Amino acid sequence: MKNYSRKLIFIWFLPYFLALVLAQDAVEKSHSTSVAGMVQLLELETQLIDNLNRYADKLESKLKIVRSGIAEMSLENAKAALSIEEYLSNPLIAFSLIRRMNRDWINWELYMDEPIGTKEIDFLQDHREFLPTSTDLEEASAGFELIQTTYGLNSTDMAKGLLNGKQYDARLSVLDMYAIGQYHYDQENYGASSAWLYLTIENHKQNPVGIPLQIDFSDVLLLYAEVLVKLNRYKDAVQVINVALKDKKFDAKLIRRRLEIETLIRNEPNIKPKPFNKSVGDFERGCRDPYMVLYHDVISPNEIAELQEMAKPELKRATVYNSTKNTNQFVKTRTAKVAWFLDTFNQLTERLNQRIMDMTNFVLNGSEMLQVMNYGLGGYYVKHFDYFNTTTNPHISQINGDRIATVLFYLNDVEQGGATVFPEIKKAVFPKRGSAIMWYNLKDDGEGNRDTLHAACPVIVGSKWVCNKWIREREQIFRRPCLVRK
CATH class of the missing domain: 1.20.5 (Single alpha-helices involved in coiled-coils or other helix-helix interfaces)
Structure with a gap:
């Protein structure tokens, strides 16, 4: 029981x-x-590619047989073109023609109808259960969205493989962009959807998707138009549908939707468009580091030696600008000596400045001179910003603007200590001979970025040599324009 x-x-x-x-x-x-979890997925894709390759081999083998048959039959058929009646009057030829037409073409029909790659098709079907589901694609899209919104990344840059200032050997396909645009539309994130669908359209014009993966381009345009409607951009939506109608002049769905949107325009003539971008919260601001790039081997040993020899007789105690007294003064919080050099001082300074322009895409007109610095015993520089407080000291940046960016060359290795530390973002860059670090001091709206707070850690063992350039913002109007975010 x-x-x-x-x-x-x-x-x-x-x-x-x-x-x-x-x-x-x-x-x-x-x-x-999980990245580790996707390893098996990549291994499966390798197997599927190999399987498709075997399928292609069988297709090519059959195609080779067909091509060979065509060549042989065409050669015989071409003989008749010279004199058809004389050709057919020969009994050997006439019999052969009758036999071919009676039997050979039936065999060709059977051969053409013979299935190819059934084993490979079965392999693909057997592994379908291991392929990602729609839920997987949605989760991947959500993760992609989180990266973009958290770090404020540009859709165009991401599509080209540029992530947070670093270029990767990877690009998104037209189908990738379309899938992201569809995801954002489903999530009612119409601003992001419009950006990705626009990229889909532009890239599809240059590289149309081929068989068997092709998409109906009018469907992409229609979805883009729907996004624009959601953003209250009715006239733009009509223009997009008109583009779709160029290829499908009598498409009832497109014509009907255009009429509906035109009605919206008449009924709501003064409607204001909605913004494309979402507001940025504390979480996103907290995750976004200031734009920062570390370059390697950008200044040669010979250039370093020449720069140090130039600086040694010119070194003077470093000062700090006092905004209250409007003067430079010695302070205990900066223990180093500096030497300044005009951009045109010699060929080396001209080369270095040209290199800085190549590295940053900035122009250096109106920027400050090259500064070579050597730190002494326990040499350090307390936490500080490179940009000025233009609110309280507008005169200091009145002519050439604020310090939009800093470029710092490391001229030697330091045995211990001497790192450049950014406490707000919890990063440290240790001196390495020949390397350089560049960062933006100002945000897109021109305000100082407080995350760029940095300091030179005390040197424990060694002699720390650096060279830096402060780039002013006034001449960068067409290189990095001030973008006011609302």
Whole structure:
């Protein structure tokens, strides 16, 4: 009786047990939530590519046979073109023609109808259960969105493989962009959807998707128009539909939608467009580091030696600008000596300035001179910003603007200590001979970025040599314009 009860309990719980197992299995197959978990997915893709390659080999083998048959038959058929009646009057030829037409073409029909690559097709079908689901794609899209919104990345840059200032050997395809645009539309994030769908359209013009993956371009345009409608940009939406109608002049769905949007324009002539961008919260601001790039081997040993020899007789105690007294003064919080050199001082300074322009895409007109600095015993520089407080001291940046960027060359290795530390973003860059670091001091709206707070850590062992350039903003109007965010 006890065993019978246990069996009843087991049977009663069986559906819940199976549901639990399936739920756990579904969680384990959530491909995008772990890089390690995607390794198996990549391995599967390798197998599928190999399988498709075997399928292609079989197609090519069959195609080779067909091409060979065509060549042989065309050669014989071409003989008749010279004199058809004379050709057919030969009994050998006439018999051969009748036989070919009676039997050979039936065999060709059977050969053409013969299935190819059934084994490879079965392999693909057997592995379909291991492919990502729609849920996987949605999770991957959500993760992609999180990266973009958190770090404020540009859609165009991301599509080209430029992520947070670093270029990667990777690009998004037209289908990738389209999928991201569709995801944002489904999430009612119409600003982001419009950006990705626009990229889809522009890239599709240059590189149309081929068979068997092709997409109906009018569907992309129609979805883009729907996004623009959601953003209250009715006239733009009509223009997009008109583009779609150039290829499909009599498409009832497109014509009907254009009429509906034109009605919206008449009924709401003064409607204001909605903004494309979402507001940025504390989380996003907290995750975004100031734009910063580390270059390697950008100044040669010979150039370093020449720069140091130039600086040694010119070194003077470093000062700090006092905004209250409007003067430079010595302070205990900056223990180093500096030497300043005009951009045109010699060929070396001209070369270095040209290199800085190449590295940063900035122009240096109106910027400050090159500064070579050497730190002494326990040499350091307390936490500070490179930009000025233009609110309280507008005169200091009145002519050439504020310090939009800093370029700092490391002229030697430091045995211990001497790092450039950014406490707000918890990063430290240690001196390495020949390297250079560049960062933006100002935000897109021209305000100082407080995350650029930095300091020179005390040198424990060694002699720290650096060379820096402060780039002013006034001449950068066409290189990095001030972008006011609302």
